[in-house]
Amino acid sequence: MKMGRLMKLCGVFTVLGAGLAACADTAEDSDAKQQAAQTWITMPDKSKLLEQGGDIQGIPADENSGETNAIAIDPTKTYQQIDGFGASLTDSSAWLIANKLSGEQRAELMIKLFDHDEGIGMSYLRLPVGASDFALSSYTYDDVPAGETDYPLARFSISHDKEYILPVLKQARTLNPDLRIMASPWSAPAWMKTSESLIGGSLKPEAYEVYANYLALFLEAYEAEGIPIDALTPQNEPHHVPDGYPGMRMEAFEQATFIKTHLGPVLEERGLHTKIVIWDHNWDEAYYPLTVLNDPEANRYIAGSAFHGYAGDVASQSQVHDAFPDKAIYFTESSGGEWATDFGGNLKWDMQNLIIGATRNWARTVLKWNLALDEQHGPQNGGCQDCRGIVTVNQQSGEVTLNEEYYAFGHASKFVKSGAYRIASSGMEEGALSHVAFRNPDGAIVLVAFNTAQTEASFDVRLGDQAYPVRLPAGAAATYVWPAFLPTGL
Numbered sequence: 218m219k220m221g222r223l224m225k226l227c228g229v230f231t232v233l234g235a236g237l238a239a240c241a242d243t244a245e246d247s248d249a250k251q252q253a254a255q256t257w258i259t260m261p262d263k264s265k266l267l268e269q270g271g272d273i274q275g276i277p278a279d280e281n282s283g284e285t286n287a288i289a290i291d292p293t294k295t296y297q298q299i300d301g302f303g304a305s306l307t308d309s310s311a312w313l314i315a316n317k318l319s320g321e322q323r324a325e326l327m328i329k330l331f332d333h334d335e336g337i338g339m340s341y342l343r344l345p346v347g348a349s350d351f352a353l354s355s356y357t358y359d360d361v362p363a364g365e366t367d368y369p370l371a372r373f374s375i376s377h378d379k380e381y382i383l384p385v386l387k388q389a390r391t392l393n394p395d396l397r398i399m400a401s402p403w404s405a406p407a408w409m410k411t412s413e414s415l416i417g418g419s420l421k422p423e424a425y426e427v428y429a430n431y432l433a434l435f436l437e438a439y440e441a442e443g444i445p446i447d448a449l450t451p452q453n454e455p456h457h458v459p460d461g462y463p464g465m466r467m468e469a470f471e472q473a474t475f476i477k478t479h480l481g482p483v484l485e486e487r488g489l490h491t492k493i494v495i496w497d498h499n500w501d502e503a504y505y506p507l508t509v510l511n512d513p514e515a516n517r518y519i520a521g522s523a524f525h526g527y528a529g530d531v532a533s534q535s536q537v538h539d540a541f542p543d544k545a546i547y548f549t550e551s552s553g554g555e556w557a558t559d560f561g562g563n564l565k566w567d568m569q570n571l572i573i574g575a576t577r578n579w580a581r582t583v584l585k586w587n588l589a590l591d592e593q594h595g596p597q598n599g600g601c602q603d604c605r606g607i608v609t610v611n612q613q614s615g616e617v618t619l620n621e622e623y624y625a626f627g628h629a630s631k632f633v634k635s636g637a638y639r640i641a642s643s644g645m646e647e648g649a650l651s652h653v654a655f656r657n658p659d660g661a662i663v664l665v666a667f668n669t670a671q672t673e674a675s676f677d678v679r680l681g682d683q684a685y686p687v688r689l690p691a692g693a694a695a696t697y698v699w700p701a702f703l704p705t706g707l
Contacts, residue, residue, distance in 0.1 A: 254678065254685050254697045257631075259624045261561025261692035266619075267337075267627045273697070275683030286676035287644050287684070290654045292662060294641035297545070299655060300397055300447070300581045301341030302572075302630035303588075304607045304622075305550065306385065308345065308352035309596045310588040313610045315381035317591070322615045326608065327385075329619070330588070331392035333634075337627035340395050340635045341582045342386070343549055344446075346402035346435055348415070349453070350462040350600025351587055355415050357406040358435060366408045368427050375438045386444050395635040397447040399523075399549065399582070400435065401497055404463035415463040420475070429479035436484075436491050448547070450497040450523055451475060456505070457498065461599035469508040473515040481518025492520035494547055501529025503536050510541050521545030521581070531570055534578040546579040552586035553622050555594070555603035560621045561692050567625035568667040568694050573651045576629075576639055583629070585622050628696045632663045650674050650689070662699040668692060 253272040258265050304310075314323060329336040347357040359373045367373075375383075390396045404415045405428050412418025420428055436446050455467035467475075472495060481493060496506040506522035509515055521544045522537050534546045551571060557563055567585075575583045590606035592613075607626070609618040634657045642654035642664060649670030655663045668674045668689045678685040678697060689695050 252683055252699075254680075254699055256698075257628065257696045258689075259564060259628065259694045260690060261564060263560055265693075267624050267631070273685045273687065275680070275685045278677075278679055278682055278684040286648070286674075287679050288642055288650070288652055288664070288666070288676060289644050289679045290662060290664060291641040291643070292656050292680075295656070296639040296641075297576075297579050297581055299576070299633055299635065299637045299639065300547075301339070301395070301635050302583050302626050302633065303339040303341040303343070304585040304626075305343040305345065305349075306382065306389075306588050307349055307586075308382065309590060309598075310351070310606065311382040311385045312353055312596065313589050313591055313612070314385050317610055317612050318615050318617075322617065323388075326589075326610075326617050327388050327392055329617075329623075330608070331389045331396065333393065333631060336392075337623065337631045338393060338634075339389075339626070339630050340393055341397050341399070341447075341584060342389070342588070343399045343401060343584050344382075344386075345453070346400050346432070346449075347404065348463050348598060349403045350459065350598050351590070351596065351604075352598040353596055355463055355598060357404065357415065358438075359406045359431060361406070361408055363407075363413070367406075370427065370431060370434060373431065373434050375435065375442075379442075383439075383442055383444065387442075390444070397635065398439075398444065399448040399450065399494065399547070399584075400439075400446045400491075401450045401453040401549070402432070402465075403453050404465045406431070410465060416460065417458055417464065417466075419466040419471070425475050425479045426483075429475070429483040432480065433483050433487050433489060436489050437487070446491045448492040448494045448520065450494045450549075451480060452497065454498045454525065455496070456502060459600065463598075469505045473509045473512040476509070476518050477512065477514040481515070485518075492545075493518050494521050494523045494545075495519055497523040497525070497549055499525045499528040500531060500533040503529075503533040506537050507540055510537075510544060516541075519544060521547055523547040523549040524575075524580075525549060526551035526570060526575075531574040531578050534575065534580060538579040545581050547582045548575040548580040549582065549584050550586050552601065553605040553620065554601065555605065563621045564625050564694055565667065565669065565692060567622060568628070568665075569651050569669065572625060572629045572665060573653045573667060576653050583626075585626065625694065628665050628694050629663075632657075632661075632696055632698055633665075634658060634661075637663070644679075645676060648674070650676065660701055664697040665694070666697070667694045 252275040256270040348355045409424035410418040452467040458466045495509045587606040592611045607622045633655045636658045637655045640656045652666040674689045
């Protein structure tokens with residue numbers, strides 16, 4: 218490495234915040250440091266949980282030319298930009314964090330969730346607009362007595378959120394200023410719906426305008442609280458109308474009409490820059506976002522499409538991306554639960570389908586469902602009875618359990634920063650190794666890998682002119698980080 222390039226590395230923070238990297242006395246010493254790959258690993262038997270291992274030194278790739286098993290990383294070939302990894306801050310999650318932990322316990326948990334140095338640095342949250350199936354009650358921001366309406370939105374208020382949701386969000390943003398938020402409504406206020414209830418029904422055509430203004434008021438109210446909303450979906454799971462908690466049917470033609478005639482123009486007229494993201498439902502109905510995007514008048518207001526992972530295959534994200542490559546892809550929901558209790562199996566599913574699968578299929582965000590639930594899988598509001606949060610908060614003791622989703626997502630969220638780009642990683646496509654690579658804004662290279670085989674995998678990671686020999690145990694997840702990679706020739 219030339220001395221000019223060497224000096225640019227001085228003062229670069231290490232990925233885990235261990236302090237400022239000291240400038241080496243000689244170019245040779247610094248080059249050796251720069252070429253080392255830092256490692257973290259999680260084992261399926263929980264013997265290691267996002268545990269840092271020893272650095273891996275690279276050797277000139279031509280000296281290792283006999284190796285056939287290799288992953289090649291190409292930082293010059295970029296794909297989508299990454300907004301972040303995280304979960305949903307439901308009403309239940311925020312209430313537990315704010316009310317069932319002591320100040321010290323809450324501070325410790327928030328650091329573990331949102332701090333990059335001492336935690337996993339979550340950088341994206343999804344926020345229900347009003348109640349979901351995980352809330353202490355069913356509510357919206359403009360509820361009126363049965364039979365009444367409020368078309369002027371005179372009773373609109375986010376006072377409910379000021380008690381514990383907004384304080385938790387503000388604390389999270391203090392720990393991670395890059396934190397972004399997507400808002401998703403489960404239901405419009407009952408008086409706007411055909412069912413006259415938060416449960417069931419669809420949006421009345423005559424309520425399109427007032428609902429667009431309702432959503433705009435929400436965005437403005439949160440902006441006034443210092444919490445800007447990055448993206449908004451018009452409806453959570455528009456093809457699922459639950460009979461026990463808030464929900465609302467919205468067909469593709471209805472979503473396109475609502476966006477092009479009301480929501481898009483209203484946000485534009487009010488100077489709101491929140492992105493509009495469509496669908497927000499399962500992989501198995503790619504025709505829905507394609508239908509909405511095929512409407513040219515709606516298309517001009519749409520930033521992208523969001524997907525859930527309860528049905529279908531992650532490859533449908535690429536189907537939508539390939540049809541509309543100028544529109545972003547978001548992955549916004551999947552939950553763990555008592556239907557799947559094997560740690561290693563859950564780690565495998567999340568790594569293959571979400572952390573690696575969703576990002577290799579163009580996702581800018583990868584989010585789980587509840588950030589926190591209690592020991593009884595609640596508080597519940599009529600929905601899933603055995604869902605699992607990223608963490609479990611015991612209401613009696615305040616004890617916090619970090620679940621498998623915490624470690625799976627930590628393999629990406631701790632190291633892949635907001636604004637990173639997915640970069641090319643290829644090789645071992647026919648093997649049992651899944652992988653994805655990123656380049657952070659500061660130049661750090663991150664490789665996330667998972668060994669799906671029942672035997673240890675032995676392979677090289679090739680980056681620049683170096684080869685890094687790696688052994689990854691069966692069923693293990695690993696992250697490899699080059700904190701300030703500068704390829705030869707830069």
